[in-house]
Amino acid sequence: MTTQPASPSQSSPISIVPLYRPEIMEAARAAQAQLTYRNGPMLSAVEVFTVFWGADWQQSPGSDLANSLNQFFDYILTSPLMDQLAEYNVQGEPAIGYGKRTGTITITTPDPQSPLSDDAIQQMIQQQISSNANFPQPTSNTLYFIYLPSGVSVTQGGDSSCRVFCGYHNDINSQIFYTAMPYPDCAGCVGGLALLDALTSISSHELSEAITDTIPGQGWYDDNNGEIGDICAWQTKKMGNYTVQLEWSNQKNQCM
Secondary structure, three states, X not given: OOOOOOOOOXXXXXXXXXXXXXXXXXXXXXXXXXXXXXXXXXXXXXEEEEEEEOHHHHOOOHHHHHHHHHHHHHHHOXXXXXXXXXXXXXXXXXXXXXXXXXXXXXXXXXXXXXXXXXXXXXXXXXXXXXXOOOOOXXXXXXXXEEEOOOOOOXXXXXXXXXXXXXXXXXXXXXXXXXXEEOOOOOHHHOOOOOHHHHHXXXXXXXXXXXXXXXXXXXXXXXXXXEOOOXXXXXXXXXXXXXXXXXXXXXXXXXXX
């Protein structure tokens, strides 16, 4: 893994969850890291809305997995992970606190086609916002989590899922915030974990980064190491019944 963000297609440095490569991870962990605040927005009371895009999510095992991911968010958004992120509160700005899951939706029309570009994901989000009454309007705390079905690869900034990355978060015009979550169809996006554990680990990575660096590179960021999750990629722990990724602590100077 390189701790540098992927080459951006726009001015902000899109931060990715890299493939699991233990030998490179160890070298990256040895690097000194210090996140600094770049005056950008943060999600102080994140409102997660899960979007399962594709017909495969309508029946088992996809529907079972979607339900498990929703239960994960119901737990994690009021868990010690959120308490941990409060380290990055900024004086004069709203404090990072507990969040909530505001709902979920399965979208089948149109069905996502592989390869799926980041532009296509943004277009889907904007279309749903404008035309679907069951899709919430964005607020300053809304975070859309977009889960894709097996067999659909995602391309972003010239790179593709399961070749370079396992997920990322991004923004649309600095106003709409989302996370793209390709299905972990490769060993590099499972990291030796069970399927659900891999997805909750990657999801917690992106959740923590979206909260503390909502517009990539404009919140808490390290020019050499990336975001709070990049520094600790694929280091995991159990929180409740779920596997989550460790996140970088400036105060402790370690992954926690």
